Amino acid sequence: MKFSEIISKLDATTDNSLTTPQSCDPAIIGLAALDEAQPGNLSYVEGAKFASFVKTTNASALILPLDKTLQSQAQERGIAWIATPDPKLMFAQAIALFYQPYRPSPEIHPTAVIHPTAKLGNDVYIGPHAVIQQNVEIGNHAIIHPNVVIYPDAKIGDRTTLHANCTIHERTLIGADCVIHSGSVIGAEGFGFVPTRTGWLKMEQSGYTVLEDGVEVGCNSAIDRPAVGETRVGRRTVIDNMVQIGHGCQIGAGCAIAGQAGMAGGVKIGNRVILAGQTGIANQVKIGDGAIASAKAGIHSDVAPGEIVSGVPAIPHKLYLKVSAIYNRLPEMYLSFKQLQRQLGKK
Numbered sequence: 001m002k003f004s005e006i007i008s009k010l011d012a013t014t015d016n017s018l019t020t021p022q023s024c025d026p027a028i029i030g031l032a033a034l035d036e037a038q039p040g041n042l043s044y045v046e047g048a049k050f051a052s053f054v055k056t057t058n059a060s061a062l063i064l065p066l067d068k069t070l071q072s073q074a075q076e077r078g079i080a081w082i083a084t085p086d087p088k089l090m091f092a093q094a095i096a097l098f099y100q101p102y103r104p105s106p107e108i109h110p111t112a113v114i115h116p117t118a119k120l121g122n123d124v125y126i127g128p129h130a131v132i133q134q135n136v137e138i139g140n141h142a143i144i145h146p147n148v149v150i151y152p153d154a155k156i157g158d159r160t161t162l163h164a165n166c167t168i169h170e171r172t173l174i175g176a177d178c179v180i181h182s183g184s185v186i187g188a189e190g191f192g193f194v195p196t197r198t199g200w201l202k203m204e205q206s207g208y209t210v211l212e213d214g215v216e217v218g219c220n221s222a223i224d225r226p227a228v229g230e231t232r233v234g235r236r237t238v239i240d241n242m243v244q245i246g247h248g249c250q251i252g253a254g255c256a257i258a259g260q261a262g263m264a265g266g267v268k269i270g271n272r273v274i275l276a277g278q279t280g281i282a283n284q285v286k287i288g289d290g291a292i293a294s295a296k297a298g299i300h301s302d303v304a305p306g307e308i309v310s311g312v313p314a315i316p317h318k319l320y321l322k323v324s325a326i327y328n329r330l331p332e333m334y335l336s337f338k339q340l341q342r343q344l345g346k347k
Contacts, residue, residue: 001097003028003061003080006042010093024080026060031095034059044091045070054079063087063094104143112144121158139176154187157213171206171225175213175235183220186211190224190231190247190265203227205247218243218259226265234271252289270305294320 004025032041034050037059044063045054054062054073061080064070065087074081084090106123108114112130121140126132128146136150139158150156150168157176162168166180172187180186192203207226211233217223218241224231226247233245234253244262245251252271263269263281270289275281279293287293288305298312310320326333 001028002026003042006094006097007082009097010090024078026080028061031091031098032059034062042091042094044087046087063090104145106141109146115152127164145182151187163219169209169225172209172211174211175215177214178211179216181217181219181221181241184217185222186217187225187231188222190226192227192247192265207231207248212237212253215239221245224249224265240277246283258295292317 002025006028027040028042029040032038032043034043034045034053034057037043037057039058039060041059042061042063043057043059045065047065048067048070051070051073054070055077059079062074064074064081064083066083066085071081071083104125104127106125108126109128109130111128112126112132114126114132115134115136117134118132118136118138120138121142123141124138125143127144127148130144130146131149132138132144133150133152135153137155138144139156139160141159142156143161145162145164147165148162151170153170154168154172156162156168156174157178159176160174160178162180163182165182166184166186168174169185169187174180174186187209189205192205193200194203205225205227207228208230209223209225210230212235214236215233217239220241221239221243223233223245224247229248231245231247231249233251234255236253237251237255237257239257240259242260243257246263246265246267248265249263249267249269251269252273254271255269255273257275258277260277261275261279264283266284267281268286270287270291272290273287274292276293276295276297278296279299281287281299285299285302287299287303288307290306291303292308293299293314294308294310294317296312297309297314299309299314303309308317309315310317311323315323
């Protein structure tokens with residue numbers, strides 16, 4: 001495919017700030033990272049800090065930011081380029097022209113176990129050894145990969161994909177266009193136990209787990225069912241691998257939750273919140289819209305909308321940077337303190 005053909009197919013070409021491809025119009029056979037690209041590859045540059053790679057890359061074409069210096073460097077090397085306010089977004093769109101995820105044709109494998117009361121939509125795929133229990137509802141064009149288990153009364157929306165070996169428990173409602181990756185468990189019992197004099201009394205988890213439209217859940221993640229009420233994940237929220245979402249949590253729309261993040265029961269998260277890897281959130285904490293938690297943040301109290309927090313316990317990020325700078329100087333400060341003590345002791 002010619003570079004000019006790729007550009008013509010990308011949604012970003014509607015932006016008036018885009019340049020047109022340069023005089024060279026190479027054939028593009030694939031995409032690659034900037035430092036690994038070979039002739040015939042398309043790559044992208046996010047910003048000026050990657051300028052050195054423009055001088056050394058073997059890519060035939062580049063997606064550049066609106067940076068005249070980078071554009072001149074590419075021009076001097078004879079590399080075809082186009083400029084856009086968001087090179088990474090345009091590169092993501094380009095990948096979709098060369099790669100589409102595996103999508104099986106509609107069929108029901110003869111080894112699948114489907115209860116007679118289950119309702120299947122049109123053009124669904126049910127893979128080998130999948131188990132679909134009573135009163136399950138599966139929407140049109142859904143894909144149920146091998147070894148998926150869906151408990152009674154669960155509902156799966158149109159065009160949703162359940163990858164191999166994931167488990168969907170009872171009282172789970174999954175919307176349209178969702179993706180649940182392998183090994184994840186949606187709607188299992190929350191960790192509900194009440195202490196008594198004779199031990200722990202199990203509190204039955206009679207609530208619901210709801211994933212709104214467009215939610216994506218990574219491999220080996222767990223989203224728990226509450227004792228009462230519901231655990232809810234808002235539309236188009238994306239969840240990485242090995243994430244734990246406790247019973248009764250309420251997560252807003254458009255959030256991004258990175259790997260190994262965990263939240264206790266009853267946490268409430270607003271819209272467009274970002275939780276970096278290994279973030280931990282204590283019981284009943286509220287996090288406002290647009291807040292960000294950096295990696296390994298331990299959040300024990302509410303976070304205001306738009307605030308960035310870091311550290312354990314989590315504090316505002318700007319304060320955390322100051323504290324970190326002091327932390328590195330503690331040995332030196334300790335020596336000074338001991339010297340001051342000795343001086344005061346002599347007087």
